[in-house]
Amino acid sequence: MSTMRCVVLHADWDPRPGFKLGAKDIEGKQTYLGSRVWRNPRVVIEEKEIPKPGPGEVVIEVKACGICGSDVHMAQPDDEGYILYPGLTGFPVVLGHEIAGVVVEAGPGALDKRTNKPFKGGEEVCTEEMVWCGSCQPCADGYPNHCERLDELGFNVDGGFAKYVKVPARLVWSLEPLKSRYKGLDLFLAGSLVEPTSVAYNAVIERSGGGIRPGDNVVICGGGPVGLAACAILKRQGAARVILSEPEPARAELGLKMGADYVINPLKEDFVQRVLELTDGYGAALYLEATGLPTIVYPQIEQVIWEGRTLNARVIVVARADAKMPVTGEVLQVRRAQIIGAQGHSGHGTFPRVIESMAAGMDMTPMITKKIRLEEVPENLVLLRTDRKEGKITCVMD
Known part of the structure; x- marks a missing residue:
């Protein structure tokens, strides 16, 4: 042959x-x-x-x-x-x-x-x-x-x-x-x-500066494979509340299996108010943009950062999109927030760490x-x- x-x-x-x-x-x-x-x-x-x-x-x-x-x-x-x-x-x-x-x-x-x-x-x-x-x-x-x-x-x-x-x-x-x-x-x-999980790992751990501290809240926008993997990784790292924003019921249910504590349907609920309600008004320490719709999703994330009480929030952009994000500099300045781009999965021991995490029970x-x-x-x-x-x-x- x-x-x-x-x-x-x-x-x-x-x-x-x-x-x-x-x-x-x-x-x-x-x-x-x-x-x-x-x-x-x-x-x-x-x-x-x-x-x-x-x-x-x-x-x-x-x-x-x-x-x-x-x-x-x-x-x-x-x-x-x-x-x-x-x-x-x-x-x-x-x-x-x-x-x-x-x-x-x-x-x-x-x-x-x-x-x-x-x-x-x-x-x-x-x-x-x-x-x-x-x-x-x-x-x-x-x-x-x-x-x-x-x-x-x-x-x-x-x-x-x-x-x-x-x-x-x-x-x-x-x-x-x-x-x-x-x-x-x-x-x-x-x-x-391992590869798609490593993309999520690179985004929420490596590019975010080490991930989160146990007890932090996180918001994952998008319940595709990378968003779902991020739910599992961040819950394993000790997130107090993993909040997944995903309108598709089947993916929302899967998100709960993978580690999400709450799911928001942004087509039926007010995303900003719901995140603030679930976090007692604090918002999140980390937001992952995994939808590929930054012109729609980012302004909502930015509003939560503005209205919430958590400083130093990081917005990690992992989904690829040929679009410009509408960013309000004042929000980033006053709330000490950051926007961070994440590409790929290689380097810094990402693959072997994902493999070992899976071997240790992260299914x-x-x-x-x-x-x-x-x-x-x-x-x-x-x-x-x-x-x-x-x-x-x-x-x-x-």
């Missing part, structure tokens, strides 16, 4: 008026401003060559790969036909970046971090999706999520909606700690959730509410444009 079936996204390079190539853009191939360039996205199942590992690389047989909101937005056109996803993109590309599987082949110099020895094959692993170089200034400073030579699995280099995926060994993490809790396919389902697998096959990925990418009932849809490989 020399080929494999893959879910491939094609789109047309058709820049909007006024677009200029950036320093890291490649004419006709790649841009860091996807929604400004790519038009008419098309998802197809194609045959591609099975990859071979080079030096420092491994080939993973994919066992499970989750659908991310980024996948949906890369494949979703706006009214003018441009993709919704605003970030790094290069098409055509095999989609999928929430990957767990088994190492089947390793190139020279590909080392297993768990053993500090070469991969021999058969290791159960998951992988980061951000392909950082390790040698640019941001990487040297400890910020691999902002690598100047960044590639991303499933965004501009081939990802995991395929039988096999080639990955630099430096991105690969062992699932060995999870084996005491998960067996068989469940091990790989749990492993596929993320309830987020997976639907399992599909590879040939069902395209139709589910379309379904998720409007259907918000599911938590995480995960592709399970044959």
